[in-house]
Amino acid sequence: MMLLKDKVVIITGASRGIGRAVALECARQGAKLVIGHSGRASGLAAAKNVVSEIQDLDKQAIEVGGDAADLDTGDRLIDAAVSTFGKVDVFVNNAGICPFHSFLDMPKEVYMQTVNTNLNGAYFAVQAAANQMKKQGKGGSIIAISSISALVGGAMQTHYTPTKAGLLSLMQSCAVALGPYNIRCNAVLPGTIATDINKEDLSDPDKLAYMRSRTCLGRLGEPDDLAGPVVFLASDMARYVTGASLLVDGGLFVNLQ
Ligand SMILES: NC(=O)C1=CN([C@@H]2O[C@H](COP(=O)(O)OP(=O)(O)OC[C@H]3O[C@@H](n4cnc5c(N)ncnc54)[C@H](O)[C@@H]3O)[C@@H](O)[C@H]2O)C=CC1
Numbered sequence: 001m002m003l004l005k006d007k008v009v010i011i012t013g014a015s016r017g018i019g020r021a022v023a024l025e026c027a028r029q030g031a032k033l034v035i036g037h038s039g040r041a042s043g044l045a046a047a048k049n050v051v052s053e054i055q056d057l058d059k060q061a062i063e064v065g066g067d068a069a070d071l072d073t074g075d076r077l078i079d080a081a082v083s084t085f086g087k088v089d090v091f092v093n094n095a096g097i098c099p100f101h102s103f104l105d106m107p108k109e110v111y112m113q114t115v116n117t118n119l120n121g122a123y124f125a126v127q128a129a130a131n132q133m134k135k136q137g138k139g140g141s142i143i144a145i146s147s148i149s150a151l152v153g154g155a156m157q158t159h160y161t162p163t164k165a166g167l168l169s170l171m172q173s174c175a176v177a178l179g180p181y182n183i184r185c186n187a188v189l190p191g192t193i194a195t196d197i198n199k200e201d202l203s204d205p206d207k208l209a210y211m212r213s214r215t216c217l218g219r220l221g222e223p224d225d226l227a228g229p230v231v232f233l234a235s236d237m238a239r240y241v242t243g244a245s246l247l248v249d250g251g252l253f254v255n256l257q
């Protein structure tokens with residue numbers, strides 16, 4: 001059985017990493033995909049590859065460029081989905097950055113770019129998706145890729161962790177605001193997943209060994225590890241799940257001592 005047959009799914013930052021893995025699984029589960037990407041040359045090229053991979057599965061996909069920090073990008077993603085596929089069933093807010101930096105000398109530009117990309121753009125993208133779902137009158141599913149970092153701190157992530165806590169909180173409040181329209185809002189909290197976002201950080205062998213040793217399952221996550229949890233929340237199997245947060249961290253959070 002395909003869990004997302006004929007559902008239209010928009011995913012931001014779907015050109016690589018977690019977003020790409022989730023997009024491919026959504027396609028395998030029967031969805032039509034809107035692959036959001038940054039609009040930069042590298043993002044466009046990678047997004048076109050993801051579209052080809054989905055077409056190779058005999059499923060449909062389009063790519064749409066737009067800076068996640070731009071408060072109008074959400075509107076453009078929704079417009080593209082509606083004009084190509086006629087509706088929006090699922091919106092996955094995944095695009096994000098984590099430029100590791102210490103707190104005491106945090107440049108204002110790095111702070112603003114992180115908050116604008118991870119949270120401010122997301123707020124209005126979620127609003128745009130919700131308005132479209134309300135107009136359609138058949139409910140929907142909104143999923144924010146938050147983080148274990150919504151729950152714990154990081155000395156080099158003082159600009160980043162508040163955005164992830166903000167996304168978790170946004171999903172909780174939106175679950176309340178949008179429940180009357182049967183629009184479900186949930187947060188997925190990945191642990192440490194090996195992707196481009198942390199390639200440099202995890203190139204430190206001591207840090208890599210520490211992260212592995214803290215993880216109950218003994219390995220870092222892979223982008224594919226997020227695919228099942230997101231598909232579940234997107235699907236009707238999760239029809240009574242809203243306002244929830246799902247840790248997908250291999251047991252990293254619980255492993256204190
Ligand atoms: N990898 C990890 O350990 C964890 C990742 N996350 C979150 O997962 C999400 C995906 O990250 P990963 O796949 O790990 O990293 P990644 O760097 O491979 O992917 C990030 C995606 O966001 C896109 N993006 C970045 N800035 C953008 C912008 N201004 N406009 C449009 N798109 C933009 C990138 O092009 C890329 O497709 C992020 O929100 C990240 O915070 C959360 C917890 C852990």
Ligand SMILES: C[C@H](O)[C@@H]1OC(=O)[C@H](O)[C@@H]1O
Pocket residue numbers: 098146147148149154164190191192193197198201
């Ligand atoms: C980018 C980091 O490795 C990653 O991002 C998160 O949200 C996790 O908590 C990790 O710190």
